[in-house]
Amino acid sequence: xxxxxxxxxxxxxxxxxxxxxxxxxxxxxxxxxxxxxxxxxxxxxxxxxxxxxxxxxxxxxxxxxxxxxxxxxxxxxxxxxxxxxxxxxxxxxxxxxxxxxxxxxxxxxxxxxxxxxxxxxxxxxxxxxxxxxxxxxxxxxxxxxxxxxxxxxxxxxxxxxxxxxxxxxxxxxxxxxxxxxxxxxxxxxxxxxxxxxxxxxxxxxxxxxxxxxxxxxxxxxxxxxxxxxxxxxxxxxxxxxxxxxxxxxxxxxxxxxxxxxxxxxxxxxxxxxxxxxxxxxxxxxxxxxxxxxxxxxxxxxxxxxxxxxxxxxxxxxxxxxxxxxxxxxxxxxxxxxxxxxxxxxxxxxxxxxxxxxxxxxxxxxxxxxxxxxxxxxxxxxxxxxxxxxxxxxxxxxxxxxxxxxxxxxxxxxxxxxxxxxxxxxxxxxxxxxxxxxxxxxxxxxxxxxxxxxxxxxxxxxxxxxxxxxxxxxxxxxxxxxxxxxxxxxxxxxxxxxxxxxxxxxxxxxxxxxxxxxxxxxxxxxxxxxxxxxxxxxxxxxxxxxxxxxxxxxxxxxxxxxxxxxxxxxxxxxxxxxxxxxxxxxxxxxxxxxxxxxxxxxxxxxxxxxxxxxxxxxxxxxxxxxxxxxxxxx
Numbered sequence: 012x013x014x015x016x017x018x019x020x021x022x023x024x025x026x027x028x029x030x031x032x033x034x035x036x037x038x039x040x041x042x043x044x045x046x047x048x049x050x051x052x053x054x055x056x057x058x059x060x061x062x063x064x065x066x067x068x069x070x071x072x073x074x075x076x077x078x079x080x081x082x083x084x085x086x087x088x089x090x091x092x093x094x095x096x097x098x099x100x101x102x103x104x105x106x107x108x109x110x111x112x113x114x115x116x117x118x119x120x121x122x123x124x125x126x127x128x129x130x131x132x133x134x135x136x137x138x139x140x141x142x143x144x145x146x147x148x149x150x151x152x153x154x155x156x157x158x159x160x161x162x163x164x165x166x167x168x169x170x171x172x173x174x175x176x177x178x179x180x181x182x183x184x185x186x187x188x189x190x191x192x193x194x195x196x197x198x199x200x201x202x203x204x205x206x207x208x209x210x211x212x213x214x215x216x217x218x219x220x221x222x223x224x225x226x227x228x229x230x231x232x233x234x235x236x237x238x239x240x241x242x243x244x245x246x247x248x249x250x251x252x253x254x255x256x257x258x259x260x261x262x263x264x265x266x267x268x269x270x271x272x273x274x275x276x277x278x279x280x281x282x283x284x285x286x287x288x289x290x291x292x293x294x295x296x297x298x299x300x301x302x303x304x305x306x307x308x309x310x311x312x313x314x315x316x317x318x319x320x321x322x323x324x325x326x327x328x329x330x331x332x333x334x335x336x337x338x339x340x341x342x343x344x345x346x347x348x349x350x351x352x353x354x355x356x357x358x359x360x361x362x363x364x365x366x367x368x369x370x371x372x373x374x375x376x377x378x379x380x381x382x383x384x385x386x387x388x389x390x391x392x393x394x395x396x397x398x399x400x401x402x403x404x405x406x407x408x409x410x411x412x413x414x415x416x417x418x419x420x421x422x423x424x425x426x427x428x429x430x431x432x433x434x435x436x437x438x439x440x441x442x443x444x445x446x447x448x449x450x451x452x453x454x455x456x457x458x459x460x461x462x463x464x465x466x467x468x469x470x471x472x473x474x475x476x477x478x479x480x481x482x483x484x485x486x487x488x489x490x491x492x493x494x495x496x497x498x499x500x501x502x503x504x505x506x507x508x509x510x511x512x513x514x515x516x517x518x519x520x521x522x523x524x525x526x527x528x529x530x531x532x533x534x535x536x537x538x539x540x541x542x543x544x545x546x547x548x549x550x551x552x553x554x555x556x557x558x559x560x561x562x563x564x565x566x567x568x569x570x571x572x573x574x575x576x577x578x579x580x581x582x583x584x585x586x587x588x589x590x591x592x593x594x595x596x597x598x599x600x601x602x603x604x605x606x607x608x609x610x611x612x613x614x615x616x617x618x619x620x621x622x623x624x625x626x627x628x629x630x631x632x633x634x635x636x637x638x639x640x641x642x643x644x
Contacts, residue, residue, distance in 0.1 A: 015029065017038055053409075114175045116164040121191060127162070149211050168507055169417035169510070231509070232512040243372055258296050262295075308323060393410055483525075527631040535614060
């Protein structure tokens, strides 16, 4: 892959993800001239002894402290002159980095840190931060050399930007801190040495330029949304597999229906479901063709092949005397009650998939709009405008503002953070319907035969999903609503956006686990549903109405009135089943099911499930199931 060119104006989320995964970057030569121009302008203002915040003054609550011509502490008794000859301006920037690198906790993942680096380089390329070209080139060299600074997770309040994490990022440039290189955690100075790079000495405002911005929260947000794009499609796939397992109704996803309430995400999800379920002969099946599960008995079937089935099937017949006032209905629908009720709509967790999944998609799309702006924004302070027209004072060219404040990102991530448990919760509700015999439309309890009463089947899979949903819900409280003032109240309102985005990135992993549990369970249910209906079809094809009548309860005995009419109706059911093609899921669902079954076989009897759960999670995380479904659409 060719190197990604950074110009401060055109960085995309996809490029950030690529760099996070190892892609190299290069700097646009024309844009570097703007960077050089701003740095030269600052140097000239310092030569002219102009007071500039963060350049010739202290930071935050020290903003009223002007740098002097020499160090007062040099006059203290026993003072030692700095052997490096570091100026006060240089010391100011170095101290800013080394005193702000105070995060705690486990290190951020390397992909997050690489994303932080490319985001920071790109924003500094705009030429409004006063950083030198040489410093940007050093950052680029560090990134391309595979040096990943150790950045502990906790320490940013999201204004003034991600000060502490970005200081950990920058301290390695100075030869301090720690870094990963070649998979080894080593001192920052050693990482630079191994890569053939030299430590930097910072110039005017460069410390501020390096640590004053929204790169951590933005990096986490970009990577989270990349994961969510895949998880949203995976959620639609899980829902489609569950719909096939339920032999559900497609009318709720009709294009003309969603044209009447055209929220973009809702319309997209309905279209996705129609594509995923294309070719299904389970959805919209006449309900009287769907038998309910009955436990297998030694006398359940009449052939050795059928006797190998792991279930029995059955219907209830509606007697003639119970049809009064319903004659028209039973002229249209056969009087057999199997696994499905005769009703025109499914439960909310099935029927309202477009509305719920779509609302989550809309939350993600809103976050993308915010992030796309932020990726090419200048987020440090103060901002340098060397060519400001009509400027008469330096304050009109070096302007203190608040672009470091992460609230735009924080609120966008709060929206997504609240949406993730919603998607997980509706997935868990579908899973619960599948295992509950009161709601699974004639499938076995907990999706296992359990002939001897010793088996639990998929019972506890739902517990795990419920536990994760609860955990996600408790983590969904927005961090952005709780500001804790900092810097002696100079920074008296902060965004907490770094916590927000970090939470969202972490929550994506657990959302994927819930979806994997639904798919794992839906696959078992789908196999049962498909095989039960096809078993009824096979029986109808090889036998007569008397053989099928054995599977029907409620009919009159042969010596009772109505038996002939009962058999005639059974024959109608038999003929319709016999004339049907083989029943199966949509093409995309079938493709995903086939990939799952390569690793996880149908569960005929209770067995250890921990490895299978891990395998299902891995299949979702790898994208293999989704890739198979997409290829089949």
